[in-house]
Amino acid sequence: MHTACMATKTISLRLEAYDKLRAARRYPDESFSQVILRATWPEETLNGAELLRRMRENGSWLSEEALDRIELHKAGDAPPEDKWTRR
Numbered sequence: 001m002h003t004a005c006m007a008t009k010t011i012s013l014r015l016e017a018y019d020k021l022r023a024a025r026r027y028p029d030e031s032f033s034q035v036i037l038r039a040t041w042p043e044e045t046l047n048g049a050e051l052l053r054r055m056r057e058n059g060s061w062l063s064e065e066a067l068d069r070i071e072l073h074k075a076g077d078a079p080p081e082d083k084w085t086r087r
Helices: 015-023 032-038 048-058 064-075
Strands: none
Touching: 015 032
């Protein structure tokens, strides 16, 4: 007698990702593989060059208030502590 063997791969997930995957099951015994195979991801990805091109053509889609908040956060951003220097 022959038994069909399915290849498997073990992965690690953060708990929030596991919970989200578990919540996406349509029925209690639906496998995570089935859930993942049902998922869809957009084919088109957006890289930095494409983002700049779109912004030059269409302008920013962020409000002035949102841009001001971003600038405020950038101003307070400091480099991380250098763990190699002695104190």
